[in-house]
Amino acid sequence: xxxIQNLIERLRKELTRHxxxxxxxxxxxxxxxxxxxxxxxxxxxxQEHPLFAxxxxxxxxxxxxxxxxxxxxxxxVPMLSLDNAYSRExxxxxxxxxxxxxxxxxxxxxxxxxxxxxxxxxxYLDGILTVGATRGDGETGEDVxxxxxxxxxxxxxxxxxxxxxxxxxxxxxxxxKSDFEKLNEKISCLGGQKFANPxxxxxxxxxxxxxxxxxxxxxxxxxxxxxxxxxKQFEKQSEFLKYCxxxxxxxxxDFKICSSFGEVSKFIDMMFQKRDSLNxxxxxxxxxxxxxxxxxxxxxxxxxxxxxxxFKFPSKQATTKLTKIRAQVGRTGMITPSAVLDPVPLxxxxxxxATLHNxxxxxxxxxxxxxxxxxxxxxxxxxxxxxxxxxxxxxFFKPPQKCPSCGGEVAKENEEEVAYRCINPECPAQFRRRLxxxxxxxxxDIDGFGEAVVxxxxxxxxxxxxxxxxxxxxxxFVGFELFKDKxxxxxxxxxxxxxxxxxxxxxxxxxxxxxxxxxxxxxxxRFKTMEALFAASLEDFLKVSEIGEVSALSxxxxxxxxxxxxxxxxxxxxxxxxxxxxxxxxxxxxxxRTFVLTGExxxxxxxxxxxxxxxxxxxxxxxxxxxxxxxxxxxxAGSKLEKAKELNVKIIDEAEFEELINI
Ligand code: IVH
Numbered sequence: 083x084x085x086i087q088n089l090i091e092r093l094r095k096e097l098t099r100h101x102x103x104x105x106x107x108x109x110x111x112x113x114x115x116x117x118x119x120x121x122x123x124x125x126x127x128x129q130e131h132p133l134f135a136x137x138x139x140x141x142x143x144x145x146x147x148x149x150x151x152x153x154x155x156x157x158x159v160p161m162l163s164l165d166n167a168y169s170r171e172x173x174x175x176x177x178x179x180x181x182x183x184x185x186x187x188x189x190x191x192x193x194x195x196x197x198x199x200x201x202x203x204x205x206y207l208d209g210i211l212t213v214g215a216t217r218g219d220g221e222t223g224e225d226v227x228x229x230x231x232x233x234x235x236x237x238x239x240x241x242x243x244x245x246x247x248x249x250x251x252x253x254x255x256x257x258x259k260s261d262f263e264k265l266n267e268k269i270s271c272l273g274g275q276k277f278a279n280p281x282x283x284x285x286x287x288x289x290x291x292x293x294x295x296x297x298x299x300x301x302x303x304x305x306x307x308x309x310x311x312x313x314k315q316f317e318k319q320s321e322f323l324k325y326c327x328x329x330x331x332x333x334x335x336d337f338k339i340c341s342s343f344g345e346v347s348k349f350i351d352m353m354f355q356k357r358d359s360l361n362x363x364x365x366x367x368x369x370x371x372x373x374x375x376x377x378x379x380x381x382x383x384x385x386x387x388x389x390x391x392x393f394k395f396p397s398k399q400a401t402t403k404l405t406k407i408r409a410q411v412g413r414t415g416m417i418t419p420s421a422v423l424d425p426v427p428l429x430x431x432x433x434x435x436a437t438l439h440n441x442x443x444x445x446x447x448x449x450x451x452x453x454x455x456x457x458x459x460x461x462x463x464x465x466x467x468x469x470x471x472x473x474x475x476x477x478f479f480k481p482p483q484k485c486p487s488c489g490g491e492v493a494k495e496n497e498e499e500v501a502y503r504c505i506n507p508e509c510p511a512q513f514r515r516r517l518x519x520x521x522x523x524x525x526x527d528i529d530g531f532g533e534a535v536v537x538x539x540x541x542x543x544x545x546x547x548x549x550x551x552x553x554x555x556x557x558x559f560v561g562f563e564l565f566k567d568k569x570x571x572x573x574x575x576x577x578x579x580x581x582x583x584x585x586x587x588x589x590x591x592x593x594x595x596x597x598x599x600x601x602x603x604x605x606x607x608r609f610k611t612m613e614a615l616f617a618a619s620l621e622d623f624l625k626v627s628e629i630g631e632v633s634a635l636s637x638x639x640x641x642x643x644x645x646x647x648x649x650x651x652x653x654x655x656x657x658x659x660x661x662x663x664x665x666x667x668x669x670x671x672x673x674x675r676t677f678v679l680t681g682e683x684x685x686x687x688x689x690x691x692x693x694x695x696x697x698x699x700x701x702x703x704x705x706x707x708x709x710x711x712x713x714x715x716x717x718x719a720g721s722k723l724e725k726a727k728e729l730n731v732k733i734i735d736e737a738e739f740e741e742l743i744n745i
Contacts, residue, residue: 086127090134093124097140105146108286110278111471113456114365115397118166143385144220151291152224155215158250158310161201162220163385164368164392170347173369176391177343180371183380190372192319193349194337196392197304198363199256200285202226204236209245211238216288220385229288230255232297235304237330246313251326253305257284258361261300270446276469278456279399280363302362305331318372339372350393357395358460358718366394399458400433401471402426406451407444407479409486413515413593415504417482417492419444421455421467429459436465440500441481450475460718464735487511507645514540516593520548524599524672524742525591526580530573538562549652551577585612585662592650596636598743599672599698604628605637612650612660615641672700675711678726681719685736694743706731714739 100117104110110117121141128135136142144163148154167173181189201217214230215223231238233255240249257265262280265287270276277283287299305326308316316322320339327333336353340346346369353367370390371377377389406422421436436457438444447467449455454472459465481502485492490506504512514536521531528551539545544558554577559570583591586606590599597605608626609615618641623634640646654660677695679688679702686694691714692702706713706725713719713726713733726733734742 086131087134090124090127090131093120093127094136094139096120097124097145101140101145101147104282105285106149108277108282108289109275110282111454112401113397113399114279114281115399116401118168118394118397122168137384141385142383144217146217146219148216148218148222148224149289152216152226152289154218154222155203155213155225156222157203157215157218157220160220161203161217161223161252161309162382162387164196164390165386166366166392166394168394170350170393173346173350173391173393174343177346177369180380180389184376188341189376190318191340191346192323192337192370192372193340193346194306194368194370195334195353195360195364196366196368196394197254197256197306197334198279198281198365199254199304200281200288202230202253202255202288202303203309204230204251204253206240206245206249206251208247209240209242209249211236224289226288228293229290229296232293233301233303235302235332241330242325242328245329246311248310248312249314250309250311251305251331252307252309253303253331255284255288255301255303256280256362257287257299257301259363260361262363265299278469278471281365303332304334306368316374318374319370319377320372322374340369354395355720358720364395365397366392368392396429398429398460399456399468400426400428401454401456402433403474404436404449404451404453404455404467407438407449409482411485411487411504411509411511411515413512413519414595415485415506415509415512417485417502417504419481421449423455423457426457428457428465433457433459433465436467438467441502442500444479444481448473448478450477450479485509485511510540517545517548517551519593520591521551521580522591525587526583527587528573528580529576530569531576535562535565535573538565547652548649549656549658552581552653552656552658581656581658583659585610585660588612588653588658588660589615592640592646594636594640596630596633597640600694600743601629601633606662610662612654616647616650672698675700676703676709677701678703678706678710678713678722679716680713680722681716683714683716683736686739691739698743712742 097120100110100112100120104117124139125141128139128141144161167176177191181187203215203217203223204211205213211231213225214227216226217223257280259280262277262283265283266276277286284301287296287301290296308322316325323333323337336356338345338349340349350367357364368390371380377387380388382388403424404421405424407419408422409417409419411417419438419441421438423434423436425432425434447470449467449470452475453470454474456468456471457465458468482492484490485504485506488504488506488509488511490504490509492502493505494502518533518536520526521528521536539554539558544554545551554574556570556574559565559573584606586603589597589605590602604626605615609618620634620638623629623637624631672695677700679691683691695702703710706722706729708729710726710731713722713731715723715733715735723733
């Protein structure tokens with residue numbers, strides 16, 4: 083085992099390296115949460131082994147430094163950092179300790195959001211903004227006056243009578259989430275390296291040599307504290323904040339004066355819920371003693387004041403190794419990549435997969451197998467890859483030239499399309515997907531024919547075409563894993579039962595491109611029999627006002643094509659109903675299904691999604707309960723998503739929703 087002294091030394095070196103990447107380059111290799119964990123580990127070791135504790139350890143001083151690219155500015159009062167608390171208990175224990183020191187159970191605290199930006203100091207001389215500086219190493223910062231002056235949020239001249247002759251304010255320079263997204267998109271279009279998070283973007287933008295670039299970045303500012311002040315006395319932090327507002331500064335709307343830990347705790351709950359809906363990133367809350375006299379009595383260490391603590395929210399980001407880029411073939415042949423990751427804990431779950439959307443996304447991220455990636459889970463069900471944190475691969479990833487399932491030819495349907503498709507209609511992966519779709523709940527609804535059964539019938543070669551389903555007998559299921567006799571009996575019954583499904587379900591089950599459940603119902607209602615569909619011309623499909631051109635063309639192609647016609651004929655020969663009977667098991671596909679919509683949906687406004695669900699016979703409820711069938715969750719989904727997970731309700735994203743309605 084590594085000896086303690088070496089371990090401490092290694093951790094210190096590691097932290098110093100990460101500090102440089104974070105503060106100087108704005109290109110961290112690890113997430114904030116992982117950085118904090120390293121600091122905590124070093125703190126623990128230093129406490130347990132005081133012999134090896136050093137005053138110059140990264141745990142004992144403000145991290146960061148002033149780069150020589152800017153003029154140094156010596157802070158009149160050091161700019162400190164904050165001690166962190168990672169749990170309610172740690173926060174409560176700091177709170178109780180502080181109250182005890184004053185023996186005042188009514189001691190007031192102010193609780194404010196901890197904006198995830200970069201610390202800055204603004205000096206106003208006789209009310210005029212004169213100097214702007216970064217925190218640097220806490221003693222000396224960087225002169226970024228010209229850049230600071232490009233930020234619209236702060237007054238050039240304080241809007242009050244008789245301003246203090248020296249007023250050094252401190253606050254957080256940050257970038258709005260929306261501006262951050264736009265900035266990263268622009269950087270990535272220009273082939274540059276994206277910022278990992280808004281904090282790095284704010285820091286990188288504030289420390290530009292050309293203030294024109296800073297101006298373009300649309301930075302914002304919130305004031306939170308002060309340094310040296312001559313000509314004005316404050317008694318409370320809350321009074322100071324109000325004064326800043328009068329001076330023309332923007333204040334955070336969420337801050338609260340509390341005099342019990344219960345109130346603090348409630349505010350933490352409220353802000354945790356609200357976190358994702360704010361248009362700027364917060365990584366926690368800062369709890370401060372309100373009285374400035376009491377603050378002075380408590381004083382500070384070299385690193386942080388004793389009168390404040392930062393309650394940190396759990397990190398949304400983590401880094402891990404991307405071990406494999408897997409290409410999956412859908413039922414229409416579309417090949418989509420997804421990332422297999424070394425399992426990593428994030429937000430209470432272990433993550434081992436991430437979405438990659440399409441092959442263009444891989445190119446944009448310049449990611450390949452072996453790279454260390456930064457992943458983020460911000461309300462979304464499946465995490466996404468934010469960027470490559472450390473490049474390990476030497477070559478570019480190439481989209482598959484051949485279908486990963488059948489080895490057949492791969493093509494793009496047209497120039498604009500980003501997706502690659504396997505064009506082999508016999509492709510086993512496509513067939514597997516088609517089969518899964520055919521038997522699924524909203525299609526032929528064959529109860530018990532789940533993914534595990536699909537995989538086993540295919541592996542045991544019991545099935546080569548869709549109509550073979552209707553030739554399966556009890557003996558075919560002998561020896562299936564997790565398959566008891568009763569289950570086989572029930573499955574055979576369910577298969578037989580499915581022959582009676584109405585035409586609308588059969589049309590949907592056939593998985594015709596651009597023909598979802600709604601179009602299937604319309605087509606079945608209008609044409610009534612499969613015979614009529616076989617005979618229909620393109621014009622006949624186009625005549626139905628609810629059917630668009632794309633669906634009409636696809637329907638025509640499907641019912642005209644000899645191979646797909648044969649699939650239907652085989653099903654007819656197997657006894658599958660080819661008419662739209664009135665005896666449908668369910669009136670419409672979503673009948674008795676309840677949906678809850680949450681988070682920000684990208685493609686569909688909530689109203690639109692609700693309209694679709696209702697038009698398909700479903701219900702939309704406002705809260706999640708055991709009766710909920712699906713939770714359609716967009717980005718930044720909060721408590722409803724958590725509830726759904728708790729109750730084991732099926733959570734779907736927009737892509738899965740589209741699959742359900744088969745767009
Ligand atoms: S009070 C001793 N209030 O967090 C510093 N800081 O991790 C007193 N921060 O360097 C700062 N939001 O830049 C304070 N509402 C808030 C804050 C806040 C963000 C930053 C600050 C500080 C860093 C420490």
